Amino acid sequence: xxxxEFLAAVEGCLRGLSQSxxxxxxxxxxxxxxxxxxxxxxxxxxxxxMGPIPEIVNxxxxxxxxxxLVRARTRPSRTVRMWEILLLVLGSxxxxxxxxxxxxxxxxxxxxxxxxxxxxxVTVAAVGLGGLLGGIGGxxxxxxxGQGVQAVLILGAGLFCFGVALxxxxxxxxxxxxxxxxSKLFVRGIKRLFVRKEKTR
Amino acid sequence: MDMQMKRGLLDVCVLxxxxxxxxxxxxxxxxxxxxxxxxxxxxxxxxxxxxxxxxLTVRSVEHEGxxxxxxxxxxxxxxxxxxxxxxxxxxxxxxxxxxxxxxYDD
Numbered sequence: 001x002x003x004x005e006f007l008a009a010v011e012g013c014l015r016g017l018s019q020s021x022x023x024x025x026x027x028x029x030x031x032x033x034x035x036x037x038x039x040x041x042x043x044x045x046x047x048x049x050m051g052p053i054p055e056i057v058n059x060x061x062x063x064x065x066x067x068x069l070v071r072a073r074t075r076p077s078r079t080v081r082m083w084e085i086l087l088l089v090l091g092s093x094x095x096x097x098x099x100x101x102x103x104x105x106x107x108x109x110x111x112x113x114x115x116x117x118x119x120x121x122v123t124v125a126a127v128g129l130g131g132l133l134g135g136i137g138g139x140x141x142x143x144x145x146g147q148g149v150q151a152v153l154i155l156g157a158g159l160f161c162f163g164v165a166l167x168x169x170x171x172x173x174x175x176x177x178x179x180x181x182x183s184k185l186f187v188r189g190i191k192r193l194f195v196r197k198e199k200t201r
Numbered sequence: 202m203d204m205q206m207k208r209g210l211l212d213v214c215v216l217x218x219x220x221x222x223x224x225x226x227x228x229x230x231x232x233x234x235x236x237x238x239x240x241x242x243x244x245x246x247x248x249x250x251x252x253x254x255x256x257l258t259v260r261s262v263e264h265e266g267x268x269x270x271x272x273x274x275x276x277x278x279x280x281x282x283x284x285x286x287x288x289x290x291x292x293x294x295x296x297x298x299x300x301x302x303x304x305y306d307d
Binding site: 059 | 228249
């Protein structure tokens with residue numbers, strides 16, 4: 001395969017991406033082939049060294065942000081005919097809800113990840129600040145009513161809650177990192193669906 | 202190896218390849234080869250990701266009548282390498298502890 005044929009094949013597989021994205025990819029591979037040829041490699045060997053085209057395309061697609069990937073993969077490769085538009089409109093009561101279900105489910109799962117993180121920090125803040133403010137407030141009330149022992153007791157309980165909340169921040173950080181990692185895996189899973197779909201076309 | 206961990210490792214390897222001087226794609230692959238094998242198709246998304254994160258910048262330089270892209274590490278990129286080195290210090294001490302335990306079991 002020549003360099004021109006290789007670049008044309010990559011360009012064909014990337015159709016749907018923005019012109020600037022396609023151009024950047026082609027410039028990169030063109031430079032890589034030229035650099036290898038400059039070291040004395042033949043054109044065919046330099047092209048072969050780039051690896052299989054489907055792998056190249058998959059790597060590029062998998063690294064795109066999800067909305068960009070979906071837009072690129074769902075953009076029709078030719079002009080849509082009038083009867084196709086009509087068919088799409090007439091069929092919308094069937095296909096639209098069916099399409100909406102996975103989109104909404106994916107969105108809900110994604111929101112759930114961050115809701116769990118938010119709830120963790122809200123809980124820790126409630127324990128810490130609630131304990132501290134409650135302890136100080138309670139202690140002041142008891143102090144003003146002349147109940148010294150109770151004042152010290154409630155202040156100690158408040159400070160204990162605040163200390164527990166500070167300690168809980170560490171596991172919260174670990175859990176957050178885990179959930180963020182999980183959400184990234186989830187997004188990669190969705191991306192893989194679109195990339196695989198392209199491969200089997 | 203865990204996918205996320207491998208991605209993070211490769212990101213830092215690429216940054217390390219341009220830490221001392223600016224470099225271009227093919228040269229970076231050759232420099233990394235004794236330590237880690239990175240293909241052209243793997244390197245491309247990494248470079249784009251690092252550029253988007255402002256960990257490196259790109260400039261085109263004319264070479265032999267064509268343009269060649271040179272990559273330059275930013276301050277944020279250097280900080281990323283330092284952060285990685287710190288994290289691995291901790292991991293290495295855990296590794297030593299684990300290996301020592303295994304030897305004890307034998």
